Amino acid sequence: MKRLALAVAASLAAIAGSAPAQETPPVSGYQFLLPETQALQDDDFANPGMLWVELGGKLWDEPAGNGTSCQNCHGAPEAMRGVGTRYPQWSQTEGRVISLEQQVNQCRAERQQADPFGYSSQELVSLSALVMHQSRGLPMSVATDGPAASAYRRGKAYYETRRGQLNLACSNCHVDQVGSRLRGEPISQGQVNGFPIYRQLWQDMGSVGRMIAWCNDAVRAEPLAEGSQMAVELELYLRSLGNGLAIETPAVRR
Amino acid sequence: MVRYHHLGNLWLTLATIGSLGFADPAAAQDAGRGLELMRASEKGNCSICHLVPGIGLPDEAQGNIGPSLEGVGARLTPAELRAQIVDARAMNPETIMPPYGSIKGLADVDKRYRGRPILTAGEVADIVAYLSSLR
Numbered sequence: 180m181k182r183l184a185l186a187v188a189a190s191l192a193a194i195a196g197s198a199p200a201q202e203t204p205p206v207s208g209y210q211f212l213l214p215e216t217q218a219l220q221d222d223d224f225a226n227p228g229m230l231w232v233e234l235g236g237k238l239w240d241e242p243a244g245n246g247t248s249c250q251n252c253h254g255a256p257e258a259m260r261g262v263g264t265r266y267p268q269w270s271q272t273e274g275r276v277i278s279l280e281q282q283v284n285q286c287r288a289e290r291q292q293a294d295p296f297g298y299s300s301q302e303l304v305s306l307s308a309l310v311m312h313q314s315r316g317l318p319m320s321v322a323t324d325g326p327a328a329s330a331y332r333r334g335k336a337y338y339e340t341r342r343g344q345l346n347l348a349c350s351n352c353h354v355d356q357v358g359s360r361l362r363g364e365p366i367s368q369g370q371v372n373g374f375p376i377y378r379q380l381w382q383d384m385g386s387v388g389r390m391i392a393w394c395n396d397a398v399r400a401e402p403l404a405e406g407s408q409m410a411v412e413l414e415l416y417l418r419s420l421g422n423g424l425a426i427e428t429p430a431v432r433r
Numbered sequence: 434m435v436r437y438h439h440l441g442n443l444w445l446t447l448a449t450i451g452s453l454g455f456a457d458p459a460a461a462q463d464a465g466r467g468l469e470l471m472r473a474s475e476k477g478n479c480s481i482c483h484l485v486p487g488i489g490l491p492d493e494a495q496g497n498i499g500p501s502l503e504g505v506g507a508r509l510t511p512a513e514l515r516a517q518i519v520d521a522r523a524m525n526p527e528t529i530m531p532p533y534g535s536i537k538g539l540a541d542v543d544k545r546y547r548g549r550p551i552l553t554a555g556e557v558a559d560i561v562a563y564l565s566s567l568r
Contacts, residue, residue, distance in 0.1 A: 342541035344551060345531040355529065356498055362481045363494040399546045 203357075203368075205421045208432060211367040216379075220431040228308065228377035228429025231301075231384045235309025238302055244293030249306075252290060256309055263314035263426060267415040269326040276330040278411045280307050280386060298406035304384050308375045311428035318425060319372050321418040334416025337409060343400030352394075364433070369394075370421040371414065373430020380433060387414045467563030470556050477552065477560060482530070486567055499530060506565040514561045518552070533557065 209217060219225055239249045239256050253259065266279035277285070283306050284295035296303035323331040338349045352361070353369035360366070374387045381389075388405030391413060395403055403410045471477040472488055480488050484501035509517070516523060519534030532539075533552040542548075552560070 340540065342539075344536075344539060344542050344546040346539055347529065347531070351529050359498045360493075360496050361498065362496050396543075399543050401541045401543050 203354075205370060205424050206357075206368055207372055207421075207424055207427065208367040208370050209373065209427060209430065211365045212431075212433065216431055216433060220373075220427070220429075226377070226429060226431055228375070228384060228431060231305045231308045231375065231377070232312045232429055234301070235305035235307075235312075238306055239309060243287065244291040247291050249286070252286070256313055259310045259313040261314055261317060263311040263428070264317050264320050266321065267327075267330075267411050267418065268322060269330075275408065276327050276411060276415055278386075278388075278406070278414060279310060280304075280388075281406065281411070283307060283310070298404075299386070299389060301384075304375050304386055307386065308384060308429050311375065311426060314426045315428060316425050318423045319418055319421050321415060321422060323415070323419045327415065330412040330415055331419060333409070334412040334414070334419075337413050338416055343395070343398035345398040347398045349394065368420070369417065370424060371417045372421045372424040373427035373432070375428065376430045376432045378432050384429070387417065462562035463559050464562040464566050467559035467561070470552070470560055471563065476556065477533070487563075502564060502567060504567055506567040509564075511561050511565050514564050515557055518557050518560060 209220065212220075219227075223229055236256060242248045242251075249256075263279060266282065267276045269275075270277045270282070270285075273281075273285070280298060280303050283303060287293045288295050296306075321327075341348045341351070349369065352366050356366045357368055358365065371387045371390070374390070375384050376390070377384050378390075385393075386405060388403075388410045391403055391410055392405060395401070403413070468487060471479040471485055479485050479502075480490055480495040482496040482498040484492060484495045484497065484503065486503050488495070505514070517530070520532040520537070521528040521530035522532060522535075531551065534550045534554065534557050536542075536548065536550050
């Protein structure tokens with residue numbers, strides 16, 4: 180634990196040294212992991228999240244609905260490099276901010292004339308993991324201005340509002356208590372640069388929406404459904420907090 | 434008939450005294466039950482934030498968000514302990530400690546928990562009894 184605390188402090192100091200000091204710089208959840216969990220994430224052959232990326236690769240090439248596949252419109256998955264850095268983003272056709280998962284479902288419905296995947300389905304989380312994985316190493320850079328500005332403000336307000344029977348806001352833990360232990364678990368900044376993540380506790384891959392639901396359940400707040408507009412706008416805010424952080428998908432977390 | 438009737442009344446009277454007794458937190462204190470309540474994740478779950486002596490977890494598996502509760506019975510009176518648990522906001526409006534005995538100002542509470550605080554007055558009294566024993 181000491182070693183972990185030191186590692187976190189060192190990486191905070193390293194980043195603080197290279198940035199203007201007023202605001203806390205974003206730090207990936209990776210820096211709060213035990214070395215063995217970091218090693219699991221770093222090894223593509225051992226990282227369980229790669230199974231979802233592979234499944235995403237199969238689905239990418241699979242014709243659906245009217246017989247077209249993702250590949251027919253977009254070419255190889257590698258063509259998606261950079262796309263994952265921008266989501267959630269404003270959609271002109273929808274007139275609202277949408278998540279990457281919703282963009283995938285929009286393609287399915289409009290272009291492939293196929294039934295959309297369930298938000299927490301293995302198929303959708305796999306395609307999302309595949310697309311995000313193409314941007315691994317690129318800095319997250321979601322837009323928070325222009326038409327996305329009001330969604331950003333609502334996301335921020337949600338993040339900072341106390342809720343639930345425990346009366347806690349996201350910021351009470353992920354801003355005010357970063358580095359403290361909640362039971363045995365070091366509290367990170369709640370960054371989302373590694374999502375979808377393979378979470379050992381779930382033995383499964385999960386979207387940002389699933390993580391929000393988990394934290395909300397912990398404070399005994401009303402659930403925020405994965406894919407609901409509020410959850411997507413909260414995701415936009417979370418991603419904006421990590422603008423500049425390198426994408427890690429598929430990250431492994433405890 | 435008359436005798437039974439009286440007996441019934443007596444039972445009723447005893448039952449009333451009994452329940453009054455239990456409604457008075459001071460009369461129901463049970464430190465052992467207090468420790469159980471502090472451990473239970475559906476109830477106090479106190480060690481997510483505090484080091485709780487006697488809870489049976491290694492130090493590094495307990496939280497360090499709040500102060501260690503070692504010796505807290507010597508630092509705080511039972512009334513102060515009760516006030517901190519019932520609604521820590523009374524002492525520190527910005528506290529992160531959940532209001533265990535109050536639903537004042539809560540927003541967006543899941544319907545499984547809505548309309549009641551986490552702990553009853555009796556449960557708070559049990560926890561106070563345990564904490565008071567930590568010296």
